[in-house]
Amino acid sequence: xxxxxxxxxxxxxxxxxxxxxxxxxxxxxxxxxxxxxxxxxxxxxxxxxxxxxxxxxxxxxxxxxxxxxxxxxxxxxxxxxxxxxxxxxxxxxxxxxxxxxxxxxxxxxxxxxxxxxxxxxxxxxxxxxxxxxxxxxxxxxxxxxxxxxxxxxxxxxxxxxxxxxxxxxxxxxxxxxxxxxxxxxxxxxxxxxxxxxxxxxxxxxxxxxxxxxxxxxxxxxxxxxxxxxxxxxxxxxxxxxxxxxxxxxxxxxxxxxxxxxxxxxxxxxxxxxxxxxxxxxxxxxxxxxxxxxxxxxxxxxxxxxxxxxxxxxxxx
Amino acid sequence: xxxxxxxxxxxxxxxxxxxxxxxxxxxxxxxxxxxxxxxxxxxxxxxxxxxxxxxxxxxxxxxxxxxxxxxxxxxxxxxxxxxxxxxxxxxxxxxxxxxxxxxxxxxxxxxxxxxxxxxxxxxxxxxxxxxxxxxxxxxxxxxxxxxxxxxxxxxxxxxxxxxxxxxxxxxxxxxxxxxxxxxxxxxxxxxxxxxxxxxxxxxxxxxxxxxxxxxxxxxxxxxxxxxxxxxxxxxxxxxxxxxxxxxxxxxxxxxxxxxxxxxxxxxxxxxxxxxxxxxxxxxxxxxxxxxxxxxxxxxxxxxxxxxxxxxxxxxx
DNA sequence: CCAACCCATAGATAATAACCTATAAGATAC
DNA sequence: GTATCTTATAGGTTATTATCTATGGGTTGG
Numbered sequence: 001x002x003x004x005x006x007x008x009x010x011x012x013x014x015x016x017x018x019x020x021x022x023x024x025x026x027x028x029x030x031x032x033x034x035x036x037x038x039x040x041x042x043x044x045x046x047x048x049x050x051x052x053x054x055x056x057x058x059x060x061x062x063x064x065x066x067x068x069x070x071x072x073x074x075x076x077x078x079x080x081x082x083x084x085x086x087x088x089x090x091x092x093x094x095x096x097x098x099x100x101x102x103x104x105x106x107x108x109x110x111x112x113x114x115x116x117x118x119x120x121x122x123x124x125x126x127x128x129x130x131x132x133x134x135x136x137x138x139x140x141x142x143x144x145x146x147x148x149x150x151x152x153x154x155x156x157x158x159x160x161x162x163x164x165x166x167x168x169x170x171x172x173x174x175x176x177x178x179x180x181x182x183x184x185x186x187x188x189x190x191x192x193x194x195x196x197x198x199x200x201x202x203x204x205x206x207x208x209x210x211x212x213x214x215x216x217x218x219x220x221x222x223x224x225x226x227x228x229x230x231x232x233x234x235x236x237x238x239x240x241x242x243x244x245x246x247x248x249x250x251x252x253x254x255x256x257x258x259x260x261x262x263x264x265x266x267x268x269x270x271x272x273x274x275x276x277x278x279x280x281x282x283x284x285x286x287x288x289x290x291x292x293x294x295x296x297x298x299x300x301x302x303x304x305x306x307x308x309x310x311x312x313x314x315x316x
Numbered sequence: 317x318x319x320x321x322x323x324x325x326x327x328x329x330x331x332x333x334x335x336x337x338x339x340x341x342x343x344x345x346x347x348x349x350x351x352x353x354x355x356x357x358x359x360x361x362x363x364x365x366x367x368x369x370x371x372x373x374x375x376x377x378x379x380x381x382x383x384x385x386x387x388x389x390x391x392x393x394x395x396x397x398x399x400x401x402x403x404x405x406x407x408x409x410x411x412x413x414x415x416x417x418x419x420x421x422x423x424x425x426x427x428x429x430x431x432x433x434x435x436x437x438x439x440x441x442x443x444x445x446x447x448x449x450x451x452x453x454x455x456x457x458x459x460x461x462x463x464x465x466x467x468x469x470x471x472x473x474x475x476x477x478x479x480x481x482x483x484x485x486x487x488x489x490x491x492x493x494x495x496x497x498x499x500x501x502x503x504x505x506x507x508x509x510x511x512x513x514x515x516x517x518x519x520x521x522x523x524x525x526x527x528x529x530x531x532x533x534x535x536x537x538x539x540x541x542x543x544x545x546x547x548x549x550x551x552x553x554x555x556x557x558x559x560x561x562x563x564x565x566x567x568x569x570x571x572x573x574x575x576x577x578x579x580x581x582x583x584x585x586x587x588x589x590x591x592x593x594x595x596x597x598x599x600x601x602x603x604x605x606x607x608x609x610x611x612x613x614x615x616x617x618x619x620x621x622x623x624x625x626x627x628x629x630x631x632x
Numbered sequence: 633c634c635a636a637c638c639c640a641t642a643g644a645t646a647a648t649a650a651c652c653t654a655t656a657a658g659a660t661a662c
Numbered sequence: 663g664t665a666t667c668t669t670a671t672a673g674g675t676t677a678t679t680a681t682c683t684a685t686g687g688g689t690t691g692g
Contacts, residue, residue: 034669038669051595055670058660064411064597065402144372326679350640351683374637
């Protein structure tokens with residue numbers, strides 16, 4: 001029995017013959033002519049190499065082998081029906097996977113969106129990848145994920161991006177630092193301080209350094225720290241100054257204070273970025289729609305910059 | 317998703333791609349060219365209307381929908397494999413159905429064959445139909461069964477027959493009947509007796525009556541009885557004479573005796589008859605082969621007339 | 633950087649599947 | 663016995679499938 005050349009149409013016709021016990025009736029139901037049905041059945045019998053139906057006196061009798069094939073077909077079509085249902089759920093965003101890669105700092109804000117989304121769509125898998133900018137950029141280049149979260153988005157040649165949240169960088173100092181009490185602080189005042197910085201490749205650090213460079217400053221005393229938390233705690237305990245995203249700071253931490261450096265504004269934005277040359281999973285599309293509609297509810301309104309509607313429109 | 321025009325070949329190719337994670341490797345394994353495989357996958361994706369595989373850096377990634385389809389396919393092919401196994405059993409005669417219609421008298425002999433056969437092939441269904449000659453003939457005309465057992469076979473226009481057993485008809489009389497002790501009995505001596513006969517349409521009766529007619533005799537006193545048992549018992553209790561198949565008589569019943577009517581020989585044979593214009597089930601073919609090989613062991617050798625080899629040969 | 637390998641696309645072809653119409657032969661029902 | 667229904671067969675057409683070759687662009691490994 002060579003299954004290769006039998007199509008589902010053929011089985012469909014056969015099943016109808018079994019159900020109706022009539023070639024002519026099958027032809028009527030499937031909008032075919034009677035000879036077509038006769039012929040299809042004949043062909044099916046030839047490939048199975050076994051009689052499936054027998055005609056006696058205008059009455060059709062299904063052989064053992066025919067009935068067994070019928071049952072087989074029922075199961076097979078059942079499986080494909082299940083698959084259809086599965087696809088429907090996938091398309092509806094009820095099921096599936098949305099793989100998100102984000103830079104370190106984003107992990108302080110994204111969960112506020114992911115949590116509610118995940119509650120709404122419990123069958124959607126949401127694997128998260130967290131790395132520094134360079135790592136996420138590498139993933140982006142390789143197209144390993146559905147959605148990328150950057151502050152400064154990469155070249156958008158094969159990608160589209162949409163801003164959704166401000167990412168203000170702030171200077172923090174120990175609460176008892178002498179600059180903490182000064183009312184007018186400038187960049188010049190602080191470059192000679194010891195700075196606690198993330199590793200090179202971190203977006204925060206890159207942004208700060210490019211600002212310094214354009215203004216002709218060089219930091220003289222820096223310590224590299226592995227994470228935003230480490231910096232925050234270290235600053236709190238008096239090790240030096242730090243530059244971190246505003247979102248990293250817990251609301252009521254009094255172990256440090258923010259410096260208002262008058263002549264520096266290191267504002268940037270968070271972007272959702274998707275590649276346009278890769279298929280975007282339904283779940284990912286769905287998540288972006290969810291984000292568009294729920295940003296304000298999930299995140300602190302004062303920072304929200306909802307430009308996702310353009311992104312979503314362009315993805316249709 | 318329109319399944320109708322996708323063939324199993326297509327799914328086979330797809331499954332191989334999923335397994336090997338490679339278009340080229342699939343092409344090699346299935347003796348196709350790489351573009352062919354690419355195209356097939358593309359077409360499958362179009363009919364499913366969902367991406368199934370994604371190519372990243374020469375590496376193939378199976379999407380959610382693709383993997384689900386793969387699993388569906390595995391199950392589907394599993395069902396067809398099961399069906400293949402079923403067919404193999406059917407063809408081997410291990411499974412299936414052999415519907416046999418026989419005339420009343422045959423029920424005394426056929427079970428001796430059917431019992432051993434059924435023990436050997438416990439999964440073969442053996443529905444039996446028992447009727448008088450006219451009834452079985454009607455079934456034969458309609459082709460309702462696989463095998464028919466007749467003494468005088470019908471017109472063999474669309475049928476083939478093979479003898480397997482003698483069917484001697486004997487006259488029986490009450491043990492104390494006055495003819496029982498006579499050494500030379502002729503037809504003439506007994507026609508005036510009361511005869512217990514089966515209904516018209518019974519083969520035994522027809523055979524007897526045609527003999528009588530050709531010899532110019534007419535029975536004057538007949539009683540119609542519904543079965544061979546009834547006749548046997550009635551003869552034993554002295555109601556009259558009977559003509560029955562030798563096989564109907566229990567070996568050691570002394571309530572009656574056989575008359576040796578010198579000038580009558582109502583010998584006939586049992587035939588297996590099959591229609592040639594109908595498909596014969598594997599189980600039926602298998603049964604006939606079994607019968608050919610086991611007649612002598614299952615039935616009283618003295619009556620066996622094994623002409624089934626020709627029948628079986630002609631059925632191949 | 634080049635050779636080797638991956639996949640995608642375009643364009644072509646032969647096979648065949650999927651239909652049809654016309655027709656015939658057998659069964660059924662009144 | 664005729665009209666009507668059934669299925670089977672023959673013969674033909676069109677659409678689709680299943681392939682191929684040729685080619686091009688991207689990736690990988692030395």
